[in-house]
Amino acid sequence: MALLSVSMSSKFPAEPLLTCPRPSISDYPSPLALPLKQRPEASKKLALSLTESVSTASLAALLSVSLFVVDPALAFKGGGPYGQEVTRGQDLTGKDFSGKTLIKQDFKTSILRQANFKGAKLLGASFFDADLTGADLSDADLRSADFSLANVNKANLSNANLEGALATGNTSFKGTIITGADFTDVPLRDDQREYLCKVADGVNPTTGNETRETLLCN
Numbered sequence: 060m061a062l063l064s065v066s067m068s069s070k071f072p073a074e075p076l077l078t079c080p081r082p083s084i085s086d087y088p089s090p091l092a093l094p095l096k097q098r099p100e101a102s103k104k105l106a107l108s109l110t111e112s113v114s115t116a117s118l119a120a121l122l123s124v125s126l127f128v129v130d131p132a133l134a135f136k137g138g139g140p141y142g143q144e145v146t147r148g149q150d151l152t153g154k155d156f157s158g159k160t161l162i163k164q165d166f167k168t169s170i171l172r173q174a175n176f177k178g179a180k181l182l183g184a185s186f187f188d189a190d191l192t193g194a195d196l197s198d199a200d201l202r203s204a205d206f207s208l209a210n211v212n213k214a215n216l217s218n219a220n221l222e223g224a225l226a227t228g229n230t231s232f233k234g235t236i237i238t239g240a241d242f243t244d245v246p247l248r249d250d251q252r253e254y255l256c257k258v259a260d261g262v263n264p265t266t267g268n269e270t271r272e273t274l275l276c277n
Contacts, residue, residue, distance in 0.1 A: 157195075197236075200265075206230050216240040220265050226251065241266045242273040252276075 147165040157177040167187040171194050178198045188208040197217040201224055208228040218239040226232075226245055232255055239261035247255070256276035262269050 211235055218261075218264055220263060221245055222266070237270060239263050240270050240273075241268050242270070243268060245273075247274075 146169060148168045150170045151166075151174055152170055152172045153174060154171070155175045156179050157175045158179060160180045161176075161184055162180055162182045164181065164184045166189050167185050168189060169186075170190045171186070172190055173193045174191070174195070176194060176196045176199050179196075180200045181196075181204055182200055183203045184201070185205040186209045187205050190210045191206075191214050192210055192212050194211075194214045196219050197215045199216075199219045201219050201221045203223045203225075204221065205225045207225050207230060209226075209230050211230065211232050213234040214232075215236045217236050220241045222241055222243045222245075224242075224245050226247055230251065232251060235255075235258075237255060237259055240259075241263040242255070243266070252274055256271065256274055259270040259274055259276060263273075
């Protein structure tokens with residue numbers, strides 16, 4: 060039997076597996092080129108092929124987009140377990156951040172009373188709804204930082220650069236030192252601007268702009 064099996068396999072070698080390629084639209088003849096009786100069936104097959112092609116293309120596009128869409132919560136550092144030290148929604152009273160590079164750091168809703176940010180690089184950082192009462196932000200780079208709804212009362216913003224920062228909503232600067240601070244392109248409510256203009260003086264050492272001019276004081 061073994062000998063018979065060997066001889067049979069030598070006479071009839073194994074054939075490669077056949078594959079069934081997916082039909083493409085070009086595999087279907089135009090219905091107009093067929094006899095009238097065959098046109099309805101050909102039209103159905105062509106429509107089905109078109110539907111499958113569009114569905115495949117749509118799925119591929121969706122997958123490619125999903126690879127590049129970033130969760131807004133991860134756009135800032137410190138906002139979750141995948142960032143650096145978590146700084147969002149924390150009690151960081153008296154914390155020393157002086158001289159640190161904290162670009163795009165997330166301090167949303169955190170308590171930052173008397174925190175030290177002197178000379179820190181806080182470009183694009185978020186202090187949304189944070190409590191910065193008495194915080195030292197002197198000489199800090201706060202360009203494009205978000206202070207919306209933040210409490211910045213009695214803070215020190217001496218020589219800080221706030222170009223393009225956000226201060227919308229009920230952001231409060233009462234009792235804040237702003238000597239030499241640069242408020243260029245910072246959107247402020249009229250009452251905020253009026254109050255800050257009463258105490259504004261000095262020239263920012265980085266930009267060379269006078270504080271009163273950046274606040275558009277009269």
